Amino acid sequence: MRDERFCASNCPFTRAIGTIGNKWKPIIINVIGVRTIRFGQLDSIIPHISRKVLTEQLKELEEDGLLERLAYKELPPRVEYKLSEKGLAFLPILDNIKEWNAKYEIVPIPEETDYK
Amino acid sequence: MRDERFCASNCPFTRAIGTIGNKWKPIIINVIGVRTIRFGQLDSIIPHISRKVLTEQLKELEEDGLLERLAYKELPPRVEYKLSEKGLAFLPILDNIKEWNAKYEIVPIPEETDYK
DNA sequence: ATTTGTAGTTACCCAATAGTAACCAGAATA
DNA sequence: TATTCTGGTTACTATTGGGTAACTACAAAT
Numbered sequence: 048m049r050d051e052r053f054c055a056s057n058c059p060f061t062r063a064i065g066t067i068g069n070k071w072k073p074i075i076i077n078v079i080g081v082r083t084i085r086f087g088q089l090d091s092i093i094p095h096i097s098r099k100v101l102t103e104q105l106k107e108l109e110e111d112g113l114l115e116r117l118a119y120k121e122l123p124p125r126v127e128y129k130l131s132e133k134g135l136a137f138l139p140i141l142d143n144i145k146e147w148n149a150k151y152e153i154v155p156i157p158e159e160t161d162y163k
Numbered sequence: 164m165r166d167e168r169f170c171a172s173n174c175p176f177t178r179a180i181g182t183i184g185n186k187w188k189p190i191i192i193n194v195i196g197v198r199t200i201r202f203g204q205l206d207s208i209i210p211h212i213s214r215k216v217l218t219e220q221l222k223e224l225e226e227d228g229l230l231e232r233l234a235y236k237e238l239p240p241r242v243e244y245k246l247s248e249k250g251l252a253f254l255p256i257l258d259n260i261k262e263w264n265a266k267y268e269i270v271p272i273p274e275e276t277d278y279k
Numbered sequence: 280a281t282t283t284g285t286a287g288t289t290a291c292c293c294a295a296t297a298g299t300a301a302c303c304a305g306a307a308t309a
Numbered sequence: 310t311a312t313t314c315t316g317g318t319t320a321c322t323a324t325t326g327g328g329t330a331a332c333t334a335c336a337a338a339t
Contacts, residue, residue, distance in 0.1 A: 052211050053186060060193060060257070063264035068186040070169060077176060086286055095168050097328060102287065112269050122335045123285035133267040140263060141176070143256050148179035151249040153228055202316055213298060218317065238305050239315035 049107060066111045067137070071096065071104045076113065076134060077141050083117075083129040113137065165223060182227045183253070187212065187220045192229065192250060193257050199233075199245040229253065 053065030067073065078084075078092055090101055105128060108114040113134035119125040130138070169181030183189060194200075194208055206217055221244060224230040229250035235241040246254070 050186060056210075059264055059268065060261050061190065062268065063260050064186055064189050067260075068184070068189055070166060070180055070184040073180050073184055074177065087284095090286090094172075098287070099289095099329090100327065103327095112267070118286090121285090122337090123283090124287080124334085126286060136263055136267060140256060140259050143259060144179050144183075145176050147252055147256060148175055151228070151252060152175065152178065203314095206316090214317070215299090215319095216297065219297095234316090237315090238307090239313085240304085240317075242316060 066107075066113075071100065072108060073141060073144070075101075075104055075108065076130065076137055079114075079128060079130055079134075080138065081130070081135065083127050086126050086128070089128070108134070182223075182229075187216065188224060188229075189257060189260070191217075191220055191224065192246065192253055195230075195244060195246055195250075196254065197246070197251065199243050202242050202244070205244070224250070 050065060053061055053068075056062050056065065067076075074093060075089065078089060086101070086105075089105075090096070090098055093101070105114060105116070109116050112131055115129050115131050117127045117129075119127075166181060169177055169184075172178050172181070183192075190209060190212075191205065194205060202217070202221075205221075206212070206214055209217070221230060221232070225232050228247055231245050231247050233243045233245075235243075
C-alpha cells in the first residue's frame with residue numbers, strides 16, 4: 048500500500064507524495080475535517096470503501112502523524128478519530144484542490160439515466 | 164489505472180482526486196513545471212518510473228487537460244510536453260504541499276550506510 | 280438463550296498495476 | 310552495412326490491491 052521508493056526518497060516532495068498521494072487519503076482527510084468521528088461513521092459516509100482498506104489507510108495516516116486515534120476501553124468498542132495539527136494544516140490544500148477543480152474541470156457528459 | 168468510481172462520482176472533489184490523486188501525476192507535473200520537456204528527459208529525470216507507466220500517465224494527464232503534447236513529424240521522433248493553463252494552475256498547490264511537508268514532516272531516521 | 284452492536288482482523292481469491300525485454304520506423308552517422 | 314537515435318507499443322510475468330465473508334470480544338437488550 049505504501050511505496051517504499053517514495054517514502055525513502057531523499058526528495059522531500061517525493062516523500063510527501065508518498066504519504067498523501069493516493070486516492071483514499073485525501074478523501075478520508077476531507078471527510079474528517081475538523082470534527083471527531085468514529086470508525087463506523089467513516090465507513091458509512093465514504094462510498095465504496097471497504098472496512099479493510101479503511102483500516103489500513105487510517106493506520107497509515109496515524110503513523111504519518113496526520114491523525115489521532117482515541118480508543119475507549121468499552122464494549123462494544125468505541126474509537127474516535129480526529130486530525131492532528133499536521134492533518135488540519137492539510138485541509139486548506141484540499142480546499143485549493145476543490146477551487147482548482149471547480150475552475151478547470153471538464154465536466155463529464157452525464158450518463159443516460161432512467162428516472163421512473 | 165484510473166478508478167471509474169472516482170471519475171464518475173457526483174462529488175467534484177472525488178472526481179478531482181480521481182484525476183490527480185495518485186503518486187506519479189504530482190511528480191510528473193512538478194518535474195515539468197513551467198518548461199517544455201521531451202519524453203526522454205522526463206524518463207531520465209524521474210527516478211524509478213518505467214517508460215510504460217510514464218506513457219500511460221502522460222496520456223491520462225493529456226486527456227484530463229493538464230498537459231499539451233506536441234509531436235513533430237520527424238525521424239527520430241520528437242515529442243514535447245508542457246502544462247496547459249489548468250496544469251500550470253496546479254503548480255501552486257504542489258508548492259503548498261512542499262511547504263506543508265517541510266513544516267510537519269517527521270524526518271525518517273536515515274539508514275545506516277557504509278561510505279567507502 | 281439469542282440477538283445486536285462496534286471496530287476491527289484474518290484468510291482466500293481475483294483483478295488491476297507495474298516491471299522487463301523485445302520490437303518498430305526510418306533518417307543520419309560511422 | 311551496421312549502428313544510433315527517439316518515443317513509443319506489445320507481450321509476458323510478477324507483484325500488489327482490494328473485495329468478500331467469516332470471526333473476535335463482551336455487554337446490554339430482547
